[in-house]
Amino acid sequence: MAGEFDLIQWIRQQQQRASLLLELGIGDDLAALRWPADDLLLVGVDQVLDGVHFDSAVHSPEQIGAKAVNRNLSDCAAMGCLPAAALAAVALPVGFTIEKSRQLYLGMRQAADAFDCAIVGGDTATWEGKLAVSVTILGRAAGLRPVTRGGARVGDGIYVTGPLGGSILGRHISFTPRVVLGRQLATIASAMIDLSDGLSRDLRHICQESRVGAIIEAAHVPIHADAITLSRQGGRSPLEHALHDGEDYELLYTTAEPASNGTRIGQITAEPDVWLVQSDGTRRLLEPKGWEHRVG
Amino acid sequence: MAGEFDLIQWIRQQQQRASLLLELGIGDDLAALRWPADDLLLVGVDQVLDGVHFDSAVHSPEQIGAKAVNRNLSDCAAMGCLPAAALAAVALPVGFTIEKSRQLYLGMRQAADAFDCAIVGGDTATWEGKLAVSVTILGRAAGLRPVTRGGARVGDGIYVTGPLGGSILGRHISFTPRVVLGRQLATIASAMIDLSDGLSRDLRHICQESRVGAIIEAAHVPIHADAITLSRQGGRSPLEHALHDGEDYELLYTTAEPASNGTRIGQITAEPDVWLVQSDGTRRLLEPKGWEHRVG
Numbered sequence: 001m002a003g004e005f006d007l008i009q010w011i012r013q014q015q016q017r018a019s020l021l022l023e024l025g026i027g028d029d030l031a032a033l034r035w036p037a038d039d040l041l042l043v044g045v046d047q048v049l050d051g052v053h054f055d056s057a058v059h060s061p062e063q064i065g066a067k068a069v070n071r072n073l074s075d076c077a078a079m080g081c082l083p084a085a086a087l088a089a090v091a092l093p094v095g096f097t098i099e100k101s102r103q104l105y106l107g108m109r110q111a112a113d114a115f116d117c118a119i120v121g122g123d124t125a126t127w128e129g130k131l132a133v134s135v136t137i138l139g140r141a142a143g144l145r146p147v148t149r150g151g152a153r154v155g156d157g158i159y160v161t162g163p164l165g166g167s168i169l170g171r172h173i174s175f176t177p178r179v180v181l182g183r184q185l186a187t188i189a190s191a192m193i194d195l196s197d198g199l200s201r202d203l204r205h206i207c208q209e210s211r212v213g214a215i216i217e218a219a220h221v222p223i224h225a226d227a228i229t230l231s232r233q234g235g236r237s238p239l240e241h242a243l244h245d246g247e248d249y250e251l252l253y254t255t256a257e258p259a260s261n262g263t264r265i266g267q268i269t270a271e272p273d274v275w276l277v278q279s280d281g282t283r284r285l286l287e288p289k290g291w292e293h294r295v296g
Numbered sequence: 297m298a299g300e301f302d303l304i305q306w307i308r309q310q311q312q313r314a315s316l317l318l319e320l321g322i323g324d325d326l327a328a329l330r331w332p333a334d335d336l337l338l339v340g341v342d343q344v345l346d347g348v349h350f351d352s353a354v355h356s357p358e359q360i361g362a363k364a365v366n367r368n369l370s371d372c373a374a375m376g377c378l379p380a381a382a383l384a385a386v387a388l389p390v391g392f393t394i395e396k397s398r399q400l401y402l403g404m405r406q407a408a409d410a411f412d413c414a415i416v417g418g419d420t421a422t423w424e425g426k427l428a429v430s431v432t433i434l435g436r437a438a439g440l441r442p443v444t445r446g447g448a449r450v451g452d453g454i455y456v457t458g459p460l461g462g463s464i465l466g467r468h469i470s471f472t473p474r475v476v477l478g479r480q481l482a483t484i485a486s487a488m489i490d491l492s493d494g495l496s497r498d499l500r501h502i503c504q505e506s507r508v509g510a511i512i513e514a515a516h517v518p519i520h521a522d523a524i525t526l527s528r529q530g531g532r533s534p535l536e537h538a539l540h541d542g543e544d545y546e547l548l549y550t551t552a553e554p555a556s557n558g559t560r561i562g563q564i565t566a567e568p569d570v571w572l573v574q575s576d577g578t579r580r581l582l583e584p585k586g587w588e589h590r591v592g
Contacts, residue, residue, distance in 0.1 A: 023336060027505060028444050029374040029489060030340035030435060037333035040319060043416065044326035045432055047385040049423040078325040089343040089385070089430035120339065127345040127426070134385035134419070134430035136341055139326060148324050193325060209323060 007101050007124060014109065015119075021084060022120055031120040033085060033138075040141035042081045046071045047134040054173060056093075056131050061100045063173050064133060065107025071196070072137035073115055073177035074249045078194040080147045080186025081139035083117035083179060090124050091132040104133070115179050144186045147253070152191035152210035154270045156254040161185075161262040164199055164248045165227025165241035172247035185253055185261060192253040198246035200274070204288040206254065207274055216266035216286060219279040224248075243276075244289045303397050303420060310405065311415075317380060318416055327416040329381060329434075336437035338377045342367045343430040350469060352389075352427050357396045359469050360429060361403025367492070368433035369411055369473035370545045374490040376443045376482025377435035379413035379475060386420050387428040400429070411475050440482045443549070448487035448506035450566045452550040457481075457558040460495055460544045461523025461537035468543035481549055481557060488549040494542035496570070500584040502550065503570055512562035512582060515575040520544075539572075540585045 012026050024032035035041060048068045050056045056064070069086060076083045088108055092101060101124070112119055117137075161181055178194070185192060191210055193202045199221070207214055218239055227241035253259075254268055269275075276286040308322050320328035331337060344364045346352045352360070365382060372379045384404055388397060397420070408415055413433070457477055474490070481488060487506055489498045495517070503510055514535055523537035549555075550564055565571075572582040 024338075024442065024444060028446075029371040030338040030377070030433070030442070032375075032437070032442050033337040033339065035331045035335070035337045039331070041329040041331045041337070042320075042326040043329065043381070043383065043432075043434065044419075045383040045385045045417060045430070046419045047387060047421060047430065049387050049421055049425060051425070052421055052423045075325040079328075081326070085339070087339060087341040087432060089341045089432075091343060091345050091428050091430075121341060123340075123342045123430070125343060125345055125348055127348045127428075129345060129347070129426040129428065130423070132387050132423075132425065132428050132430075134341070134343065134428075136339075136383060136385075136432040137326070138339065141328070146320065146326070146328050148320060150324075 007098055010102060011105055022118060026121055033120065036140065040146065042079055042139035042141065042146060043136065044072065044075050045134060045136045046075060047132060049132050050130040059173055061103035062107035065104040066111040067173050068133040068135045069108045069111035070175060070177045072135045073111065073179055074194040076137060076139040077178040077182030077251060078192050079139065080144055080182050080192065082142045082183065083115045083137060084140045085118050085120045085138040086112050087121040087136040088119065089122060089134040091129060092124065092126045093131055094126055094128055096131065147186050147189045147192040148209065149191055149193050149206045150209035152206050152212050152254040152268045153256065154212055154268055156190050156256050156268040157259065157264050158214060158216065158254050158266040158268060159259050159262040159264050160222060160250050160252050162250040163222040163224035164195065164250065165224045165238060165245045166230040167226065167245055167247040169226040169229060171226065175249040177249060178251050181261060182251055185251065188255045188257045188259060189253040190255055192251055195248040195250050195252050196246060198244045199252065200243050200286050201288040202252055203274060207272065213269040213272045214266055214274045215269055216276050218276055220263060220265045222263045243286065303394055306398060307401055318414060322417055329416065332436065336442065338375055338435035338437065338442060340368065340371050341430060341432045342371060343428060345428050346426040355469055357399035358403035361400040362407040363469050364429040364431045365404045365407035366471060366473045368431045369407065369475055370490040372433060372435040373474040373478030373547060374488050375435065376440050376478050376488065378438045378479065379411045379433060380436045381414050381416045381434040382408050383417040383432040384415065385418060385430040387425060388420065388422045389427055390422055390424055392427065443482050443485045443488040444505065445487055445489050445502045446505035448502050448508050448550040448564045449552065450508055450564055452486050452552050452564040453555065453560050454510060454512065454550050454562040454564060455555050455558040455560050456518060456546050456548050458546040459518040459520035460491065460546065461520045461534060461541045462526040463522065463541055463543040465522040465525060467522065471545040473545060474547050477557060478547055481547065484551045484553045484555060485549040486551055488547055491544040491546050491548050492542060494540045495548065496539050496582050497584040498548055499570060503568065509565040509567045510562055510570045511565055511573055513573050516559060516561045518559045539582065
């Protein structure tokens with residue numbers, strides 16, 4: 001890429017505020033961080049791909065950059081940790097301008113800044129392919145035990161932090177990751193996950209890791225207005241959208257304590273299946289359908 | 297992707313040997329590491345893209361996976377740090393089989409295992425795009441100050457650790473990252489970088505970061521047999537290939553001490569330009585051409 005080094009120079013100039021952890025920033029083979037002693041390091045990577053997680057014909061570079069970072073911040077929320085630093089690998093299509101690349105970076109930067117997360121490194125290359133953005137996140141436990149998917153206990157209540165379904169209408173690209181809420185919930189949650197694959201699939205992850213089952217009460221699942229709108233357009237019910245759509249980026253958690261955040265939608269059981277109980281008392285197995293959440 | 301969760305299950309089963317650092321492995325929103333107290337954390341990301349860094353019609357999934365990891369291990373070598381953990385984001389083309397995905401993982405795994413580097417997390421998605429693999433590396437300073445690009449001093453000798461040029465003939469996909477050598481050199485090198493963009497370009501990085509210049513003696517630049525082979529096929533001289541081809545993944549470093557590793561090819565100067573001195577004593581500016589090292 002002709003202007004790749006120019007772009008990196010420009011990005012370096014944007015780094016007004018360095019992370020307290022940062023010993024060596026962008027411009028070397030690797031960045032270097034002074035990790036706080038005895039602070040557990042949480043780390044993960046998540047990518048957004050054109051035609052799957054965004055549509056480059058519809059969404060702006062800022063939106064795409066923000067989503068790439070926010071998906072990772074949502075993983076921090078799900079573990080109850082504090083975001084500390086991020087890195088980005090960006091595969092740019094031939095013809096993607098420097099101006100668009102800057103907008104992409106600014107989208108990432110604004111999303112990261114909102115939670116005091118420094119962007120400390122990256123890689124940019126141009127190819128005869130579509131836009132792909134992969135973001136790595138580093139988080140700090142900072143005094144709280146990370147909340148895993150494996151801690152749910154029989155009898156725990158199951159909660160979600162907001163209404164679900166129909167995120168494809170726009171929320172999937174412009175959500176606020178529940179970092180602050182995740183931190184609060186970390187003190188009471190026995191298990192937690194962010195709702196990216198859809199309630200039915202993400203609940204299954206918790207049940208499998210915790211070796212438990214669950215009963216969900218259909219009438220208690222909070223349904224987003226977008227799910228109702230989508231239902232009018234297609235053949236599926238609002239509840240089906242809420243159960244399976246995905247990319248809500250709310251938190252799903254379990255706890256034995258009476259929780260003040262979110263809506264109680266069910267209970268953890270010893271029997272390993274996941275059941276959906278209708279308001280008339282009948283029940284059926286809740287299959288982990290999960291949608292491919294393709295937006296392209 | 298239909299088999300994505302199956303693939304992740306399979307990858308988890310492969311993790312016979314956990315990193316000593318690893319508190320929480322694959323299977324949660326994030327992995328968790330116990331980072332050694334007072335050990336500087338080095339972190340970076342580097343991607344390999346179909347048609348740029350490999351050709352999926354020519355190279356096997358194992359080779360592609362290995363290169364994705366080895367490029368990052370080479371960054372560790374360039375900083376003189378110890379690889380500690382890696383994460384991978386993989387964008388799979390529709391139709392890329394589970395078997396190929398496993399081979400890709402095994403290629404990554406073998407490359408990482410060679411340097412006791414655990415693969416602690418990742419993300420997999422399928423798209424209507426080409427194969428892209430982004431690897432994040434975490435390294436430990438482990439008692440040695442990281443070697444930056446910015447430490448070269450006037451009068452330092454300039455060294456390379458092996459012969460250069462013509463890597464496109466095959467070495468670019470199957471190199472051994474100079475991790476062990478980089479660790480040894482960290483005690484004497486004032487500046488260091490791995491040769492990925494080509495000598496002329498990577499030396500320029502050192503000079504810019506160190507605010508110095510350099511004189512390279514053409515007759516001392518070690519030329520790889522592949523550069524001679526390529527020269528016979530095309531119009532450029534073996535020296536031109538050695539200066540500009542890139543993807544050698546040898547180390548380029550500067551030091552004031554008499555060095556035992558590699559070949560001395562020149563000296564750091566105060567004047568900010570980079571000159572190439574021919575054997576007849578004439579000199580010309582060494583332009584940072586750098587090739588786009590496209591292999592597709």
